[in-house]
Amino acid sequence: MRLLHARHRQSLFALYHQPEAKPDRCTVNEALAGNLCRCTGYRPIVEATMEVCFEALDDKFSREADRITEILSGLNDGEEIFIGNETSFFDAPASIDALADLYARYPDATLVAGATDVGLWITKQLRELPRIIWLGRVAGLNRVESIEGGLIIGATASLARVQPDISRLDPDLAAMWSRIGSRQVRASGTVGGNIANGSPIGDTPPMLIALGATLELRKGEEARTLPLEDFFVDYGRQDRGQAEFVTELFVPEPGENDVFRAYKISKRFYQDISAVMAAFLFTVENGRIVNARVAFGGMASTPKRARRAEAALGGAVLSESGTLARALKAIERDYAPISDMCASSEYRAKVARSLLAKALVEAAGMPSERTRVEGQREVMLENLV
Numbered sequence: 431m432r433l434l435h436a437r438h439r440q441s442l443f444a445l446y447h448q449p450e451a452k453p454d455r456c457t458v459n460e461a462l463a464g465n466l467c468r469c470t471g472y473r474p475i476v477e478a479t480m481e482v483c484f485e486a487l488d489d490k491f492s493r494e495a496d497r498i499t500e501i502l503s504g505l506n507d508g509e510e511i512f513i514g515n516e517t518s519f520f521d522a523p524a525s526i527d528a529l530a531d532l533y534a535r536y537p538d539a540t541l542v543a544g545a546t547d548v549g550l551w552i553t554k555q556l557r558e559l560p561r562i563i564w565l566g567r568v569a570g571l572n573r574v575e576s577i578e579g580g581l582i583i584g585a586t587a588s589l590a591r592v593q594p595d596i597s598r599l600d601p602d603l604a605a606m607w608s609r610i611g612s613r614q615v616r617a618s619g620t621v622g623g624n625i626a627n628g629s630p631i632g633d634t635p636p637m638l639i640a641l642g643a644t645l646e647l648r649k650g651e652e653a654r655t656l657p658l659e660d661f662f663v664d665y666g667r668q669d670r671g672q673a674e675f676v677t678e679l680f681v682p683e684p685g686e687n688d689v690f691r692a693y694k695i696s697k698r699f700y701q702d703i704s705a706v707m708a709a710f711l712f713t714v715e716n717g718r719i720v721n722a723r724v725a726f727g728g729m730a731s732t733p734k735r736a737r738r739a740e741a742a743l744g745g746a747v748l749s750e751s752g753t754l755a756r757a758l759k760a761i762e763r764d765y766a767p768i769s770d771m772c773a774s775s776e777y778r779a780k781v782a783r784s785l786l787a788k789a790l791v792e793a794a795g796m797p798s799e800r801t802r803v804e805g806q807r808e809v810m811l812e813n814l815v
């Protein structure tokens with residue numbers, strides 16, 4: 431173990447201290463996902479981990495666990511924390527009302543949730559953030575609740591906290607969610623941050639837009655709700671006024687006649703930003719698509735619906751060969767992707783067509799063992815039950 435890189439060691443340390451059953455090979459692989467190793471190779475690392483994690487937990491951290499837990503619980507007193515002065519501060523409000531009030535007074539402050547993006551502004555861009563409002567202490571802002579017809583996700587719910595509930599909605603959501611960053615990133619990064627950062631390549635927006643999610647924003651005492659796709663106006667510009675913040679999201683559960691599909695294309699399978707992210711929701715009645723929602727990331731300056739493809743698919747019969755041809759033609763006019771370090775514009779355009787074709791043939795009934803190398807839906811469905 432001494433030979434491992436620090437990042438490997440941290441991942442495996444966390445796994446060793448997980449209060450769950452001893453890990454199998456799959457769990458160890460998942461814990462290591464995103465760590466790159468060029469020296470020893472993964473097999474010996476995975477095998478050494480399984481051996482170590484099957485021993486009784488006994489180190490100075492496990493012996494001190496109760497004492498440390500007690501000290502940390504003492505910090506959870508529901509009080510606001512303020513450090514600094516008017517010009518430069520860290521403030522952690524404890525309620526939504528206190529947050530709204532504070533942000534109205536300091537609309538230039540930087541909101542920080544999990545800091546997986548904001549942290550890099552400091553460590554990589556060396557930016558100075560004089561006023562910081564941390565959202566992690568706001569009571570209720572991290573709620574995740576299944577209600578009639580869908581799921582409510584509070585803005586500060588971490589990607590990890592949302593994972594079990596969102597995964598129950600569809601196997602593709604389960605598969606895609608497990609490819610967002612790594613365990614560590616999902617433990618800290620929030621759904622609200624993934625939306626509010628306005629990234630054109632964030633992984634959750636295309637899926638949530640295809641599902642028909644709505645977003646709630648609050649400013650002072652006023653709250654408003656809008657379809658998630660309307661939040662993304664242009665590159666770096668969202669429909670969010672001064673002192674306005676994201677409070678929560680409502681994600682409708684796919685209905686009985688809905689076919690949901692999502693695919694992520696990235697250079698590496700785990701912990702890599704998307705070149706293209708695609709999500710589809712087809713409502714199918716008697717073999718006919720009565721409604722189509724298609725959303726892509728990485729194809730425009732924002733996560734964006736493919737309105738022309740959607741129109742071409744409305745009323746189309748899945749088994750007719752013309753359906754695919756018309757949809758593929760339409761999607762060419764939906765996007766004008768750019769070339770960057772992740773992919774060329776030609777590649778992106780081609781991949782978008784391929785993913786649309788894949789979603790349509792799967793929706794028409796082709797088993798995913800014929801369309802996918804990894805993450806077959808039939809296997810995932812069995813595991814979900």
Ligand SMILES: Cc1cc2nc3c(=O)[nH]c(=O)nc-3n(C[C@H](O)[C@H](O)[C@H](O)COP(=O)(O)OP(=O)(O)OC[C@H]3O[C@@H](n4cnc5c(N)ncnc54)[C@H](O)[C@@H]3O)c2cc1C
Pocket residue numbers: 540541542543544545546547548549565585586589609610611612615618619620621622623624625626627631632633634674675676677701702703704
């Ligand atoms: C190693 C690594 C891997 C990553 N992999 C992926 C990946 O695979 N897929 C992916 O999509 N992303 C990935 N990310 C990006 C990032 O982790 C996610 O976008 C994450 O969801 C951001 O959430 P956060 O809570 O950390 O946001 P923060 O960094 O806290 O904030 C991000 C932005 O949102 C604003 N903000 C946060 N909450 C609110 C709110 N409630 N209201 C208004 N504004 C708010 C902040 O002011 C800031 O502008 C990765 C990042 C890292 C470092």
